[in-house]
Amino acid sequence: MAKFIYEAKSGPLEKVSGRIEAKSRSQAIALVEEKGLFPIQVKEVRENAGAAAGLIRRRISREELAVFTRQFSNLIESGLTITRALNVLMQQTAQPALKNIIMGIYERIKDGATLSDALSFYPKQFSQFYCAVVKAGELSGALEAVLNRLADFSEQEEKIRSDVLSALTYPALILSVGIITIYALLTFVVPKITAMFEEMGEVLPLPTQILINLSNIFKAYWWLALLLIAASWIFIKRNKSCQERLFWHRLILNLPLLGRIIEKTEIAHFARTLGLLFESGVAMLVGLEAVSETITNEVIKTEIKKITTDIKDGASLSSAIKKCSFFPLSAANIINVGEEAGTLEKSLKRIALSYEQELNRIIKALTSLLEPIMILLLGLVVTFIVVAMLLPIFQINFMVR
Numbered sequence: 001m002a003k004f005i006y007e008a009k010s011g012p013l014e015k016v017s018g019r020i021e022a023k024s025r026s027q028a029i030a031l032v033e034e035k036g037l038f039p040i041q042v043k044e045v046r047e048n049a050g051a052a053a054g055l056i057r058r059r060i061s062r063e064e065l066a067v068f069t070r071q072f073s074n075l076i077e078s079g080l081t082i083t084r085a086l087n088v089l090m091q092q093t094a095q096p097a098l099k100n101i102i103m104g105i106y107e108r109i110k111d112g113a114t115l116s117d118a119l120s121f122y123p124k125q126f127s128q129f130y131c132a133v134v135k136a137g138e139l140s141g142a143l144e145a146v147l148n149r150l151a152d153f154s155e156q157e158e159k160i161r162s163d164v165l166s167a168l169t170y171p172a173l174i175l176s177v178g179i180i181t182i183y184a185l186l187t188f189v190v191p192k193i194t195a196m197f198e199e200m201g202e203v204l205p206l207p208t209q210i211l212i213n214l215s216n217i218f219k220a221y222w223w224l225a226l227l228l229i230a231a232s233w234i235f236i237k238r239n240k241s242c243q244e245r246l247f248w249h250r251l252i253l254n255l256p257l258l259g260r261i262i263e264k265t266e267i268a269h270f271a272r273t274l275g276l277l278f279e280s281g282v283a284m285l286v287g288l289e290a291v292s293e294t295i296t297n298e299v300i301k302t303e304i305k306k307i308t309t310d311i312k313d314g315a316s317l318s319s320a321i322k323k324c325s326f327f328p329l330s331a332a333n334i335i336n337v338g339e340e341a342g343t344l345e346k347s348l349k350r351i352a353l354s355y356e357q358e359l360n361r362i363i364k365a366l367t368s369l370l371e372p373i374m375i376l377l378l379g380l381v382v383t384f385i386v387v388a389m390l391l392p393i394f395q396i397n398f399m400v401r
Contacts, residue, residue, distance in 0.1 A: 004028040004044050008037035015040070016087050018159045019107055021363045060125045062161060064098055066154035068113060073147035082115055082143075100159035101125055114138055125226060129273060129290040136280040153276050157269070167363045171370045178378035183218065185385050190215040193389050204392055245298040253299055261362060263326055268355035271331075275348030300326055317344070 007017045016037065022028035025042055032039045060068070068089065075085035086106040101122055108118040116135035119126040130150070137146025194204075194212045204212070241246070245385045253259040270291055277287035288308040295301040303324045310320035318336035319393065321327045331351050338347025 002028075002044055005125065006032050006037075006039055006041050006043075007041045008032055008039045010037055015091075016084075017090060018087070018110070019103055055361065056238075060098060060101070062154070064095065066151070066158045067124075068093075068102075069147065069154045070151040073144065073151040076147055077144045083109055085333045103208075115143070120240050128289075128293045129277070132282050132286060132290040133277060133280050134345075136277070136282045140281045149276055149279060153272065156272070160265075160359075162389065164363055165361065167367045171367055171374055172379070174371065174374050178374070178381075182378075182381055182385070185382075186211075186215045186218045187222070190385070190389065191219065203390070207345040207384065207388040208392055213383060242298070246302070249298045253297065261359065262297060263300070264355050264362070266295055266297050267327065267331070268352045268359060270295065270300075270304065271348045271355065272352035275345045275352065278348065 002022060004020050004022060004023070005017065006028065007015060010016050020028055020031055022031055025044060026089050028044075030041050032042065032183070036065055038246045041066060047301070071087055071089060071092075075088055076082065080088070083106060086102055086109070089107060090102045093102060104121065105115075105118040108121060109115060115134070116138055119134060120128075120131045124303055133146055133150050134143070137143040171211050190211060194208065194215065227391045244278070253263060262320060273291045273294055274287055277290060282290070284307060288304060288311065292301050292304045296306060307317070307320040307324060310323065311317060316336075318339055321335060322329065334347050334351055335344065338344040
């Protein structure tokens with residue numbers, strides 16, 4: 001059976017589009033007409049299976065997911081049905097992978113699936129947490145409100161990520177420019193100048209000899225640096241066993257400053273995500289299982305699974321969190337107050353906001369400290385190179401006099 005994409009009118013001003021399977025184009029037109037639609041255009045899809053699979057497998061970026069959720073929320077809130085909203089998004093989306101995914105969701109809903117079930121068919125694009133929130137909205141009959149909260153959450157997560165990246169962009173730029181400058185000096189400039197000194201047969205000063213040796217190493221073993229970078233990239237990206245991931249993630253958490261940043265980021269994400277799930281009506285155990293899948297650090301993920309086990313055994317969330325080494329006592333006390341007052345989701349949001357503000361202060365302090373240190377270090381390296389090149393000239397002038 002061939003696949004066809006159609007565009008048809010469902011009313012005087014309304015257009016719909018979708019995908020249909022048929023033996024021929026004429027049969028596809030007939031099937032569209034059977035749906036009570038007036039076909040405008042019916043085209044056969046001749047797509048490479050591997051390319052199509054690649055589009056489906058492609059993960060939607062955080063920014064794309066936030067934009068999709070906000071647009072979808074706005075369309076549902078304005079009174080459109082789910083299928084009509086998806087059809088509008090399908091026509092507006094220019095990104096091929098996202099368009100293909102929306103079309104797949106649209107077709108599954110038309111075949112009788114719920115929105116959460118249709119989203120769960122794409123686990124790489126829509127996490128277990130995302131599907132759980134949508135399912136809660138469907139069961140409670142407040143899908144538009146839940147989608148609105150989900151859109152706010154996605155935008156907040158993207159904002160935090162963008163703030164961290166923008167704060168680290170300038171130091172990274174300084175470091176990159178400095179490394180390129182030093183490499184260019186050692187590889188191209190220094191050899192031409194030092195060759196002249198060596199021809200004179202004079203004994204070169206120690207800094208100049210060190211500089212010449214470094215230059216020779218850079219020229220002879222530049223490929224080794226590229227090989228090390230490639231090997232490091234492959235090591236980071238390769239599939240690791242659970243024990244191996246635990247070892248490396250625990251090692252990262254024990255690093256003086258980076259570990260603290262990662263820990264606070266994960267706790268803030270945990271609190272905000274769990275708060276959204278509770279606010280949407282998701283049960284605690286289901287919510288904890290969904291949240292654990294969104295945590296990237298294996299050590300903290302293991303701790304959250306222990307919290308889930310304790311709650312299954314009858315413990316409260318606050319008492320289970322008190323046993324966790326990564327959650328401070330203050331956070332457990334705030335959660336305890338929320339449990340007693342019946343405002344647990346508000347307490348979790350308060351914790352998330354507190355950690356996000358603290359994380360923002362740490363990042364700003366770190367970048368404000370990194371910038372002068374990096375400039376100073378790069379300045380010292382460049383100064384050493386310049387002095388090492390000038391010393392032989394001063395030595396020759398002194399001997400001539």
